Amino acid sequence: MRAARLLTLILTVLMTATIAFVLLRVVPGDPAALMLGLDAPPAELAVLRHQLGEDQPIWAQYAAWLGGLATGHLGTSFQYHAPVATLIAERLPVTLSLAAAAMVVTVVVALPLGLLAAVRAWSPLDLGVLAATQLGLAVPNFWLGILLLLAFSVSLRWFPLQGYAPLHAGVAAWAGHLVLPAVTLGAARAAQLMRFVRGAALEELGREYVRTARGKGLGGRAVLLGHVLRNALIPVVTVAGLQIGFLLGGAIIVEQVFGLPGIGRLVLQGIFARDLPVVQGAVVVLAAFVCVLNAVVDLLYGVLDPRVSVE
Amino acid sequence: MTRRRNRALWAGLVLLGVVLVGVGYQVLWGGGADVRIAVQQRLEPPSATHAFGTDDLGRDVLARVLGGGAIAFQVGLVAVGIGLVGGTFLAMVAVRWRRWPARILGAVMDGLMAFPAILLALAIIAALGTGYVQAMIAIGIGLVPVFWRQTRAQALAVEGLEFVLAARALGATEARVLWRHVLPQIAPLLVIQATTTFSGAVLAEASLSFLGVGTQPPLPSWGRMLLDATRALGVAPWMAIFPGVALAVTVLGVNLFGDGLRDALDPQLRRLTGREPVV
Numbered sequence: 001m002r003a004a005r006l007l008t009l010i011l012t013v014l015m016t017a018t019i020a021f022v023l024l025r026v027v028p029g030d031p032a033a034l035m036l037g038l039d040a041p042p043a044e045l046a047v048l049r050h051q052l053g054e055d056q057p058i059w060a061q062y063a064a065w066l067g068g069l070a071t072g073h074l075g076t077s078f079q080y081h082a083p084v085a086t087l088i089a090e091r092l093p094v095t096l097s098l099a100a101a102a103m104v105v106t107v108v109v110a111l112p113l114g115l116l117a118a119v120r121a122w123s124p125l126d127l128g129v130l131a132a133t134q135l136g137l138a139v140p141n142f143w144l145g146i147l148l149l150l151a152f153s154v155s156l157r158w159f160p161l162q163g164y165a166p167l168h169a170g171v172a173a174w175a176g177h178l179v180l181p182a183v184t185l186g187a188a189r190a191a192q193l194m195r196f197v198r199g200a201a202l203e204e205l206g207r208e209y210v211r212t213a214r215g216k217g218l219g220g221r222a223v224l225l226g227h228v229l230r231n232a233l234i235p236v237v238t239v240a241g242l243q244i245g246f247l248l249g250g251a252i253i254v255e256q257v258f259g260l261p262g263i264g265r266l267v268l269q270g271i272f273a274r275d276l277p278v279v280q281g282a283v284v285v286l287a288a289f290v291c292v293l294n295a296v297v298d299l300l301y302g303v304l305d306p307r308v309s310v311e
Numbered sequence: 312m313t314r315r316r317n318r319a320l321w322a323g324l325v326l327l328g329v330v331l332v333g334v335g336y337q338v339l340w341g342g343g344a345d346v347r348i349a350v351q352q353r354l355e356p357p358s359a360t361h362a363f364g365t366d367d368l369g370r371d372v373l374a375r376v377l378g379g380g381a382i383a384f385q386v387g388l389v390a391v392g393i394g395l396v397g398g399t400f401l402a403m404v405a406v407r408w409r410r411w412p413a414r415i416l417g418a419v420m421d422g423l424m425a426f427p428a429i430l431l432a433l434a435i436i437a438a439l440g441t442g443y444v445q446a447m448i449a450i451g452i453g454l455v456p457v458f459w460r461q462t463r464a465q466a467l468a469v470e471g472l473e474f475v476l477a478a479r480a481l482g483a484t485e486a487r488v489l490w491r492h493v494l495p496q497i498a499p500l501l502v503i504q505a506t507t508t509f510s511g512a513v514l515a516e517a518s519l520s521f522l523g524v525g526t527q528p529p530l531p532s533w534g535r536m537l538l539d540a541t542r543a544l545g546v547a548p549w550m551a552i553f554p555g556v557a558l559a560v561t562v563l564g565v566n567l568f569g570d571g572l573r574d575a576l577d578p579q580l581r582r583l584t585g586r587e588p589v590v
Contacts, residue, residue, distance in 0.1 A: 015422030020434060027438040138563035140514050142521050143537055143555035146544070154545050249427025253518050257541065267430075271437045271524055279437040287426045 002299070009295045014066075016287040021065050024280045026058070035078055035274045051076070052277075074281035079273040084281035087266060092285070094164055095262035098185060098254065099247040101178045105186030106193055106243065111236075114197025115224065121202060129194060136191025141250050145184035145257035152180060162259035177260075185254045189243045196239045200232040207231075234305045241297025245290045320571025326564030330380055330557065337377030346370045346378060346531065354547045364549040366539065372550060376557045379531040382443060383561065386516040386526075387509050389447045394454025394512075395505055401455065402462035403489050406470060420456040428453045428511075429518060436524050443516070443526040450515045454508055461504055465497040499576045506569035510562045517558050533558045 028034045032048040052075075053061050068074060074084035117129040153161045159180050165173035204210065205228055213223045252264030263282050270278035349369035357364040363372035401420075405413040423431065435449035469475065470493055478492050519525030520534030528535065533554040540551035 011418070012421055012425050015418055016425050019419070019422050019426075023434050023438050134563060134566065135559075138510075138559045138566060140517055140555070140558055140562070142518065142534075143551075143558065146537060146541060146551045146555065149541075150544060150548055150551060154548075245425075245427045249429040252427075252429055252433070253522060256522055267433055267437075268522055268524070271433065271441070274437075276437065279434065283426070283430055283434045286430055290427060291425050 005295055005298055009291055012291050013288045016291065017066060017069055017284050018062075020280050020284045020287070021062055024276050024283075025052075025061060025065070028276070030054070031276050035276055037274075048078070069284065074284070075277035077270075077275055077278045079269070079275040079278065084277050087278060088263065088282055088285050091261060091263050091266050093166070094260050095248065095251050095255065095264065095286075097167075097174075097178060098181050098251045098260060098262060099244070101182035102185035102189065102247050102251070102254075103240075103243070105182050106189040106247075107240065109186070109190040110193035110197055111229075114194040115201050115229065115232075117194070117198045118201035118205060119220075119224065126198075129198070133191040133195045136187050136194075139188070141184050141188055142253050142257050144187055145180070145254055148180045148184060149257070164258075164260045164262075177258075181254050181258045181260060184257065185247060185250050188250075189246060193236070193239060193243065197232065197236055200235045201228055204228045204231045234301070237297060237300060237304055241294055241300075244293045244297070248286055248290055317571050317574055319567045320575060323564045323566070323568025323571055326560050327568060330561050330564065331384075333377045334380035334384065337374060338381050341374055341377065346374045354543065356547075357549055363553040364547065366536070366550050367543055367547070372536075372553055375531040375536060376533070376553050379533045379536060379554060380557060380561070382526055382530060382532050383513050383516055383558075386443060386447045386450065387512040390450035390454060390512040390515070391505050391509050393448065393451025394458050394508060395501065397451070397455040398458025398460075399462045399494075399501065402459045402466060403494070405459075405463050406466045406493075407485055407489060416459070420459050423453070423456045424460075426453075428515065432515060432519060433522075433524065436519070441524045441527060443520075443530065443532070446516055446519045446525040449519070450512050453515070454512065457508060458501070458504060461500065462497060465500055466493050469493050469496045503569065503573045503576060506565060506572055510565035510569070513558070513565070514562055 025031055030049075032045050032052055032054055033040065036045055036048060049055055053064055056064070072085055074088070076082070077084050077087055080087060113129055117126040120126050149161065152158045160177055163177060165177045167174045210223060210227060213227050218226070251262060252267065254260075255262040255264040256268070263286060267279055267282045269275070270282065347370065349365075351369065352361075352365055353367055353369040355361055355365040355369075361371050361373065363376060366372055366375065401416055405416045426434070431453050432446070432449040435452060436445050439445040439448065466489070470488075475488060475492055478488050483491070516525055517532065517534035517537070520532040521538050523535075523538060526532035526535055536554040537551060540547070540554070543550055
């Protein structure tokens, strides 16, 4: 089963690379003309066409692109005159820090509140949680970010307005720059996960084994944490795993709100400067990351629920 | 389920109604997307003449918010239309020809779904250029696999039912069976799906415009207005508040309406929305 999962993973990554190739090398017609603009001198165009391999047949370009990917060569940035792989490697830690911090926010908020809402189903607290989740899903992350900036950076001055501090510059500075972006990115995901935790826990609470556990004389907390949470976690992990794609996608936007120098900014600069190799490389790397993380979640699922790995 | 209890549907309709009336007024009598620049009255706070204040070019924020609504609904409708028509058509192709067309389509759709939606949209925009028409197309293409997956699964389920067999036995062609018998069966689900994806499409347009690659100035867009607002955050907070409120109210309205619609059209799904107590 694991071998099959690995094969699916490889095929999906291959397909994302193919789609990126078709979108950015085939759809624009002449990428060199798109990158240099309409009034570019023919000599420069010819040089760039040669650099991009456009003078080769399309299947040779495709093979070269896949071969490059397999060996970690994503082409050369037209704008920075540097390997795309290096540019991505410099910015990936920012995006991943943001996504990971947002994941922590999501789980820390969603698990306890979702469980509590399920235990007190249809109480004012539960209804409050339900209303908050609707609101959390409706408020776009970049607007939430702007509101948080208005409140905590402009008015209260608790957090820096813009920018990023790498981890080696000190944990406090790193965390200080990440708190607001992580809350911004995690809020909607937390809302979604909370709805799901609540639903899953409600479902488990109604099962016979819960009645048995209570009949044995176990206290509310023991039943909730020892039995309900463990079983409710199985679907919750799947949903949390699906959030990874949303988190990495959302990170692109949230980076812009807080001026974080991550992959999102690199992609946008690439679009504005018509630096197609950068866009192409960043898109494939991010998509591959999502695929790998989803595969990891699939395997985790088997660890949490032994019934799955037996099949 | 009585009408009184389907509160989500009505709450959603009211919220959407408020936005649509405002947007309709702006389009019909307020000059639509074209809002006059008046630099001498720039960055004025909300007042009797400018209920939502003015922006950094002295334009009325209320008029721009309503004009931006027209763009948002237009992009949302067209993008969902592209996803609905494209996804449904390809799903029917995959149901009709089960062997290699279905397999190739399946692989391509899986590949498209592996991208975070916003990333796919950015890649398409990198190829097509920036602008709201390009944003519409990019968002629409991202929705194709969403509709494809659901329509195909439902069509395969419906296709095995007796009335479909009966139609086949009477000599109906495959195309006729799919068009006249299978598609009408799954139409309610498609309507629900279209509603839930519409709010996502509106959000996507705002996100792309916030990133600067969607709707371009001078056309108003909620996302673009919020981008402009970040440059005047300390001086003109109203520029950051009102477009966001409009966006959130619209998305909340559509989400509630979609939830209510699902309850009304398909009561069996109600349990999954978590509104009815399970224990």
